[in-house]
Amino acid sequence: MLYCPDCMHLSDPDTDICSNCGSRRLRAPKDNDPVYLLTESTEFVHTLQWLMEQDKIPYMDKNAELTTKPYVMNVRRLDIFVPYSFYGQSLQLAKDLFAAEQSENKGFVSEENSGEE
Ligand SMILES: [Zn+2]
Numbered sequence: 553m554l555y556c557p558d559c560m561h562l563s564d565p566d567t568d569i570c571s572n573c574g575s576r577r578l579r580a581p582k583d584n585d586p587v588y589l590l591t592e593s594t595e596f597v598h599t600l601q602w603l604m605e606q607d608k609i610p611y612m613d614k615n616a617e618l619t620t621k622p623y624v625m626n627v628r629r630l631d632i633f634v635p636y637s638f639y640g641q642s643l644q645l646a647k648d649l650f651a652a653e654q655s656e657n658k659g660f661v662s663e664e665n666s667g668e669e
Contacts, residue, residue, distance in 0.1 A: 555581035560633060561588045583637035586612060590632060590646055596653070597630040603645050609638045 553562045556570035556578055563571045568578055572588075581587065589611075592600070597613060604611050613630045634642040 553581060554578040555585055555587065555636065557585075559588070560586050562639070581636040583635060585636045586633040587636045587639050588631065589634050589639070589642050591629050592632075594628045594630050596649070597632050600632065600642075600646055600649055603649065604634075604642065607641065607645070609642055609645075610635055611642070 554565050554567075555562055556573060556575050558575040558577060559570060559573040561570060561572040562581065563569075563578060569576055570578060601611055601613070611632055611634050613632045615628070615630060
């Protein structure tokens with residue numbers, strides 16, 4: 553992994569250009585570099601932060617733009633960053649949380665409900 557100090561994203565080591573912002577100043581990440589983890593709804597991020605606090609993972613977040621999807625209310629989203637040394641652990645927590653939320657929501661998803669046009 554290579555680290556972009558301009559936008560704090562990680563990139564594949566086989567490129568010298570940041571896949572997020574196009575910067576060419578990539579370098580090897582240091583343990584304390586804040587690394588972009590994900591952008592998700594405020595609710596998801598707050599749940600993830602709670603899990604991180606249980607595991608003593610430091611984090612920081614910042615407001616991302618409001619996203620508007622058709623037929624869905626405006627959702628405020630948050631970017632969350634973690635120190636590079638906690639990146640793998642945090643990613644695993646996020647994946648577990650995604651999986652938990654998806655199995656929770658299964659009962660509400662109906663694919664036969666699209667005949668309303
Ligand atoms: Zn970048």
